[in-house]
Amino acid sequence: MVQSTRAAALALAVATMTGMAAHAGDLTIFTDTSDPAPKQAFQTLIDDFQKANPDVHVKWTVFDHEGYKTTIRNFLTADAPDLANWYAGNRMAPFVKAGQFMDVSDVWDQNGLKTQLKSALPSMTIDGKQWGVPYTYYQWGIYYNKDVFKKFGVDIPKTWDDFIAACAKFKAGGVDCTTTGTKAFWPAGGWFDYMDLRTNGYQFHMDLTNGKIAWTDPRVKKVFDEWAKLVKPGYLTANSAAIDWQDALPNLVQGKAATYLMGNFAVAPLKAAGMTDDTLGFFPFPEITPGIGRAEDAPTDTMHIPAKAKNPTDAKKFLAFLASADEQTKINDILGQLPVNNQSKVGSDPFLQQGFTMLSTADGLAQFFDRDAPAEMAKIGMEGFQEFMAHPDRVDEILKRLEAARKRIYQQG
Amino acid sequence: MTSVTTNAAARRHGAWRRNQRRLAPLMFVAPGALMFLVYVVAPIFRSMSISFYDWDGMGAMKWIGFGNYVELWSDPAFLESLENNLIWLVLYMLAVPAGLFIAIFLNQSVRGIRIYKSLFFFPFVISQVVVGLIFTWFYAPDFGLLFKLSQMLTGHGIAILADERYATYGIIAAGLWPQIAYVMILYLTGLNNVAPDQVEAARLDGAKGWKMLWYVIIPQLRPATFIAVVVTVIGALRSFDLVSIMTQGGPYGSTRVLSYYMYEQALSEYGYRMGYGAAIAVVLFFIMMVFISGFIWKMYRDETER
Numbered sequence: 001m002v003q004s005t006r007a008a009a010l011a012l013a014v015a016t017m018t019g020m021a022a023h024a025g026d027l028t029i030f031t032d033t034s035d036p037a038p039k040q041a042f043q044t045l046i047d048d049f050q051k052a053n054p055d056v057h058v059k060w061t062v063f064d065h066e067g068y069k070t071t072i073r074n075f076l077t078a079d080a081p082d083l084a085n086w087y088a089g090n091r092m093a094p095f096v097k098a099g100q101f102m103d104v105s106d107v108w109d110q111n112g113l114k115t116q117l118k119s120a121l122p123s124m125t126i127d128g129k130q131w132g133v134p135y136t137y138y139q140w141g142i143y144y145n146k147d148v149f150k151k152f153g154v155d156i157p158k159t160w161d162d163f164i165a166a167c168a169k170f171k172a173g174g175v176d177c178t179t180t181g182t183k184a185f186w187p188a189g190g191w192f193d194y195m196d197l198r199t200n201g202y203q204f205h206m207d208l209t210n211g212k213i214a215w216t217d218p219r220v221k222k223v224f225d226e227w228a229k230l231v232k233p234g235y236l237t238a239n240s241a242a243i244d245w246q247d248a249l250p251n252l253v254q255g256k257a258a259t260y261l262m263g264n265f266a267v268a269p270l271k272a273a274g275m276t277d278d279t280l281g282f283f284p285f286p287e288i289t290p291g292i293g294r295a296e297d298a299p300t301d302t303m304h305i306p307a308k309a310k311n312p313t314d315a316k317k318f319l320a321f322l323a324s325a326d327e328q329t330k331i332n333d334i335l336g337q338l339p340v341n342n343q344s345k346v347g348s349d350p351f352l353q354q355g356f357t358m359l360s361t362a363d364g365l366a367q368f369f370d371r372d373a374p375a376e377m378a379k380i381g382m383e384g385f386q387e388f389m390a391h392p393d394r395v396d397e398i399l400k401r402l403e404a405a406r407k408r409i410y411q412q413g
Numbered sequence: 414m415t416s417v418t419t420n421a422a423a424r425r426h427g428a429w430r431r432n433q434r435r436l437a438p439l440m441f442v443a444p445g446a447l448m449f450l451v452y453v454v455a456p457i458f459r460s461m462s463i464s465f466y467d468w469d470g471m472g473a474m475k476w477i478g479f480g481n482y483v484e485l486w487s488d489p490a491f492l493e494s495l496e497n498n499l500i501w502l503v504l505y506m507l508a509v510p511a512g513l514f515i516a517i518f519l520n521q522s523v524r525g526i527r528i529y530k531s532l533f534f535f536p537f538v539i540s541q542v543v544v545g546l547i548f549t550w551f552y553a554p555d556f557g558l559l560f561k562l563s564q565m566l567t568g569h570g571i572a573i574l575a576d577e578r579y580a581t582y583g584i585i586a587a588g589l590w591p592q593i594a595y596v597m598i599l600y601l602t603g604l605n606n607v608a609p610d611q612v613e614a615a616r617l618d619g620a621k622g623w624k625m626l627w628y629v630i631i632p633q634l635r636p637a638t639f640i641a642v643v644v645t646v647i648g649a650l651r652s653f654d655l656v657s658i659m660t661q662g663g664p665y666g667s668t669r670v671l672s673y674y675m676y677e678q679a680l681s682e683y684g685y686r687m688g689y690g691a692a693i694a695v696v697l698f699f700i701m702m703v704f705i706s707g708f709i710w711k712m713y714r715d716e717t718e719r
Contacts, residue, residue, distance in 0.1 A: 098471035239554035242575035379683035387665035
């Protein structure tokens with residue numbers, strides 16, 4: 001009897017101690033920022049937050065970037081942190097619909113974020129509520145080798161016809177007009193996004209990725225007809241399906257290819273491989289259908305509070321801090337990307353400046369094919385685009401397959 | 414209180430005495446059996462039950478009966494994976510004769526033969542991921558050795574992994590490299606146990622060359638052949654690492670096998686269909702069961718014959 005009392009007391013003591021350890025002042029953060037620049041950006045952000053809130057104790061865990069995409073599902077349902085980073089648009093929809101992310105509309109309302117983060121508001125809203133806070137985004141567009149353009153006497157193409165005409169010149173000189181590596185599928189998604197945005201415009205693209213338009217629609221077919229003008233004559237690097245996007249970079253650096261449709265994150269490795277502001281240039285994707293509003297891909301990275309967070313109060317404080325203009329200026333300087341807050345300052349890098357001008361004058365911002373379309377449609381779609389880029393003659397077969405997938409996937413939601 | 418406990422203990426002791434011979438083996442098996450039950454058998458049944466649901470792994474589960482299986486039969490990606498699995502199974506079997514050939518070739522006493530043997534065994538020691546990477550570079554367009562070679566010979570380079578006609582065969586070739594080494598080592602140990610007196614007797618009777626191999630050596634290698642076939646069949650069916658490293662199922666899904674398709678549907682970056690993935694796993698499980706129960710039946714028969 002005496003023993004059992006002692007055991008009970010001990011158990012009670014242990015319980016109190018662990019209870020104290022999990023006190024409300026702890027803030028657990030999980031991120032996928034395993035690359036050097038994002039890691040440093042988060043380190044700075046967390047240090048700053050810690051300085052401003054000395055009573056909060058931040059525990060930060062960094063996951064491997066690729067592994068995070070699957071582990072997030074486990075920790076959201078099992079052992080949730082107070083904050084986790086993820087992506088905007090339909091990419092967050094599965095978690096929102098499964099009730100795994102917390103509604104943070106109050107953070108948006110109390111901090112005036114609906115005006116400051118205006119450009120990202122639609123992609124953060126599902127069912128009229130906001131489910132996270134965006135902190136960075138970057139532009140997509142065509143990066144080109146200035147030396148190659150000079151050598152062939154080609155000017156920056158403004159229209160799709162100009163671009164194709166330039167391609168013919170490059171091809172005649174034995175240079176790939178444009179290079180890519182679609183082994184991981186998503187670079188093919190980027191190509192489709194731009195072909196569709198320029199052919200049919202922003203609203204059509206959003207309706208298509210949301211399953212409201214058939215893939216067998218003649219307007220979709222038109223996109224592929226335009227795209228075929230590039231693919232059929234072989235203006236694209238051969239065998240791109242077996243190449244990783246990084247392995248296609250040397251083609252641009254060595255002048256074996258003239259252009260590369262990519263996100264701004266390609267600039268850092270291109271410069272590391274020896275390109276400078278004198279040899280590397282950027283221009284927005286050329287116009288296809290005249291007069292259509294210019295929309296761009298601008299994938300946004302976000303932070304969310306899991307529904308099972310133990311300390312939502314401090315987590316909301318952190319989100320508000322992350323959304324502030326000063327903090328976004330600071331971390332995006334380190335990331336080499338664009339702040340979402342429209343009162344932040346953009347870094348002096350010419351590519352960032354160009355991207356900022358391009359995006360702030362755009363008529364619409366898409367996230368990216370794999371963030372605008374639901375996961376399953378994204379996978380099947382990008383696989384189809386990869387196939388089209390190797391076998392443009394199979395277009396009807398591919399579109400029929402995508403349409404069958406669309407009918408199945410969207411009826412479930 | 415105390416006396417009751419002692420009595421009970423004594424009676425239990427007696428019961429233990431009487432059943433010791435029956436219980437002891439069970440107790441020895443228990444820890445392993447428990448592990449097997451918790452980590453192998455239970456998940457199998459759990460997967461089977463999940464395969465009857467529409468489930469994203471997080472939200473509510475919706476019962477759809479055989480819906481996932483019905484969908485599988487009209488899913489071209491599934492049928493292609495199944496077909497690829499069959500190609501794997503058939504071509505992977507080449508590892509058995511190839512391994513035997515190399516083993517016989519290496520089974521001689523020359524100076525430094527151990528070094529040659531370990532060199533041949535080398536591919537089995539390195540990780541499948543490394544094998545995949547090596548072969549990816551070997552096949553790579555523009556700078557790969559094979560690409561350059563085919564360009565030199567035909568004036569037109571072949572990028573194996575970018576072409577849906579060759580990609581699966583390219584991956585199987587990569588898989589065969591370590592698998593042949595594995596089979597070779599099995600046969601090398603088998604050859605050590607070949608009875609020299611029988612070989613001697615056969616030689617006196619005038620047997621040599623192919624006849625010697627076919628009628629004297631190979632029958633004595635039967636246990637090694639059995640194990641080699643088993644590991645090769647299982648290796649072919651669970652091929653995943655190489656597909657994942659070398660092509661990620663591409664180009665456009667043409668190199669997917671069942672295990673990779675399951676991963677893609679249920680667990681990958683874009684996969685949120687636990688139920689569908691589980692259904693694929695169940696199909697793969699039954700295919701494996703056909704072979705495994707065949708093997709077990711053969712082992713059982715061999716043991717009872719003795």
